[in-house]
Amino acid sequence: MHEQVVAHETGRDASEPPVPRSNQIVKEIFGGSAAISVLAVFLALVFGGILIVLTDETVAQTSAYFFSRPTDMLVAMWDAVAGAYSALFRGSVFNTLRADDLAVAFRPLTETLANATPLIAAGLGVALAFRVGLFNIGGRGQMLIAAAAAGYVGAYIPMPPVIHLLVALIVGLIGGALWGGIVGLLKARTGAHEVIVTIMLNYIAFYLVSFLLRTPGALQAPGQNNPKSGPILESAQFPALLGDQYNLNLGFILVIVATIYVWYLLNRSAMGFRFRAVGENPNAARVAGIKVERVYVQVMLIAGALVGLAGVYQVLGNFTGGFASGLDASIGFDAITVALLGRSKPWGVFFAGILFGALKAGSYTMQAAEGIPVDIVLVVQSFIVLFIAAPPLVRSIFRLPTPDPLFQWRTPKLARKAEVTK
Template identity: 60%
Template sequence: MSAPTRVTNGQPSGSKPETAERPPQNKLITELLSSSVTTTVLAIVLSMLIGGLLIAFTDPKVIEASGYFFQRPADTFVALWDAISGGYAALFRGSIFNYEAPSFLRAIKPLSDTLNFATPLIMAGLGVGLAFRVGLFNIGGRGQMLMGAAASGFVMFGLDLPFALHLPLVIIAGIAGGVIWGGLVGFLKARTGAHEVILTIMLNFVAFYFIAWLLSTPGLLMRPGGNQPISPVTPESAKFPLLFGAPLTTHWGFIVALLAAGFVWWLMERSSLGFRMRAVGENPHAARASGIKVERIIFYAMAIAGGLAGLAGANQIAGTITTGFGSHIDAGIGFDAITVALLGRSRAWGVVWAGLLFGALKAGSFTMQIAEKIPVDIVLVVQALIVLFIAAPPLVRTVFGLKRFDRVHALQQKGASA
């Protein structure tokens, strides 16, 4: 006769307690963001190497020299070196320091252009990265930026205020527009369980056609007296002033981006709300069991993420634009922000450095095209390769032979523990 099975806390004593596993989506995000700094740097290096090969094999001189490679192979290697070094030298001159410029201010102007291009990428990347850390795929950066730009536009062109009031209200309106658009996604996901990827992608289209309608309707955002879908000229009272003065182009929007990064760092690393957000991102089931209101956290996360993207939209129209804006004001930044967030591993200061890198690539691509006749698309390929390799750390570690060292280290650790 077998002994009766004791039941403890509703479970048989001999059985293992059930554990709430993380949803696959949260596991995937965690894996994407858990790559080491070494792997991230190697992914960038590998992407630049492949980009160099693309530059070389599309260069006319390399193609010509390769036609008689077996007669004079040195000519091909010289042409390869000239193409690759010339391309990346032009990238450096266009993004960091133009050592061919006639004056020091002109020489450092490329760096100011890099900061300008990086500013909206940092803002939107912070929003995407914050959502990632809560286990949410925020693909709606574009729509949130557009709604932020639309809200800022109404304040910008509808009010005649002094600079001290006008610009802050434009920024607040942009944040509010993004909060509404991102919060809508969070609300629908929390209340209905709808997937945020589908919601954000569809709302991107809604925002795009909505702002296109605003810009083509007289009395709304359309320029008075015109028939083109473009806004009025940005007034001086609602424009970010230059940080250093001409010819440098960096404006105070970059300082706002750094302040936003500081806010996100404090929120996620030091506040109780950030702790609850990180808990939901790690395991929403365990977070709910510990008393955290997961649905409310999802709403908060998407609203804040949308606000940061809306801030990027406000920056787009309050920056150095002087001729008005159209429905493509987002300039693809909403999608590039996903890459920036992945590269920065969704940490606030990591996103800042990733935004600076992508800003440098953007700024330098124009010099590459003008000076070396290299298509701008090469830089887009490099950006895409960075995403690919960041999303596949094992591939990067295999290419650089780190897998073998990992196995040796694991065996050493196993031997030491034994």
């Protein structure tokens, strides 16, 4: 009876011998999306190592007499790759050269988390839109509008300390949400493609904020000609978590809360069920009574607020005296890569953001210590996108099995009932 129920729910012919569940679990683990993401990062690091070898001067010198002394070139290749990646580790996780002073040794880890904070926030906004079938590449515009709104409140409207921070944060989130909501509204009412709309809104936001930063009485700091805002008041700045000697601040706690919220929204709420249903098949969701147009507006409002959190962090979390129109620093586009690497899952995006934060933090140490260009890290990120976008390529390289689309980690409900009544 149990085998018949399982065969009925999974679509397998009941006459076929049952496949051991342990084999199915192993196949799912080694061929699933998580394994593909890890192996994509590994392959990207391998190809990055090849580029490091090809651009290293010592390797080029030893290659001239390779056939007489081949070990010299091999040792130089190893030293180049090992030195680069050890410097990357020292700059992003733990400074082994200063292990005697733990406060200094662990500072690279805090730099990684600080760099990862806006990437996680923006990545969550992009990933949430992905789950509904929308391609949100308007992160730059949503960040700029949120940053401008939060920055104006934080720089020019004095308030009591705690209230000032909350108001600036909320106003920034509302700004990002409204800018993302425009995309959802146009998609719902007119059927406009979200890719075109978000690209156009990116340009509108950039030039609008640039204009405001050049306009006295708007965002431009009084008494200066540079397109830059006034300094953020101390009462509106994110408080530091570990003291002034570290860059880690309240923004990291906020992205943890945002990650938990997105996970709960997608997996434990009725709204999240509607989001996932529309993402799987909008036509079937419409037949089931779900208002697809309303879902588009709702998801872009939330996605815009999440991306806007990254913009708010760039203004209220970085105490550089003010902000300019280039504050997005390509985070809006890097968030697409983070969402892809995280497979559009909240915790996947969280750890993917930390990985990219580590690459960014360690790249400067790698350049300073080994003379390797920071562009190598950008190449590694590009390779990650390449391999993430081509799972069959990764499976063929490592000869991984293809997961069974009908596999379920838990025994189907009807089968469990049959097992109990058996």
